[in-house]
Amino acid sequence: MLRTVNRVLVGLAGLLLLTLGGSVLAVGLGAPPPSWWPYHDRHDVLLTTARRTHWRDAGWWWPTVLATLTVLVLLALWWLTAQLRRRRLTEVLVDTGDAEGALLRGRALETVLATDAAHQEGVAHAQAVLRGTRTAPRVGVFLRLEPDVAPAQALNELTARALAHARESAALEKLPAEVRLTVGHRAQRVT
Known part of the structure; x- marks a missing residue:
């Protein structure tokens, strides 16, 4: 959006x-x-003296100007912070046992997770997006299912296989996930 x-x-x-x-x-x-x-x-001239001072004595003029400018500044600040906010997690901190740890690229973990999920039976397409922080990542998984697959079965297999594999490989205690399931077929007409 x-x-x-x-x-x-x-x-x-x-x-x-x-x-x-x-x-x-x-x-x-x-x-x-x-x-x-x-x-x-x-x-x-752009603004004559009469135009500049026309509304000066009206009691509503200055509060309206200040409120409008305040709203414009707040909208501009909202837009700026939305631009600077990162959508995806670029790296995950992996605990290697020493004091330093290692950094795992976020795109690599997303790719592996999506590939594992796509190889599940009945999954037509899978996509994963990492969010959160380096030490506490969250994942959003989007699965498009084949028409004959039960959503509960696909979700259980994703949790038991792909998400567990990603959590173990990145040495994470937990990996919260939001899964969105869609069915990849259109309604067919019967004549």
Whole structure:
């Protein structure tokens, strides 16, 4: 969802800046102003003194301006933190018995886990995503099942085989998992 929000915001900002910037450049170079242009001459000032001070005495003006700016700043901060937050875990700390430990690449563990899950009977496709921290990883597993497989059977086999293998190989005490199951067939018409 964040990717969609990013694309929409960047597209709208780009369109707005391109329209306004192109119009200002064209009028500044002597082109006739567009019909929606609020000024009549290229030497008009952007804000006249009357426009700048028009709402100054109204009691609602400054609280509205401050509330709007506060909301805009909070939205910008939310967007920035969403950009900086990592979606996937890049490495897992493996306890090797010495004081230092070893680092296991997160993509490697995801690939092995997805491959093990995909080799289960009745699984058409599997995908794994690591989240959490280096010392306490969590995994999200997405399984697309064949039409004739019972979901409980696939979940039990995933827990007993693929997740247990990943937990043991990374020397983790626990590996919490969120599993999403879908059935990989469409409804067929009967005539």
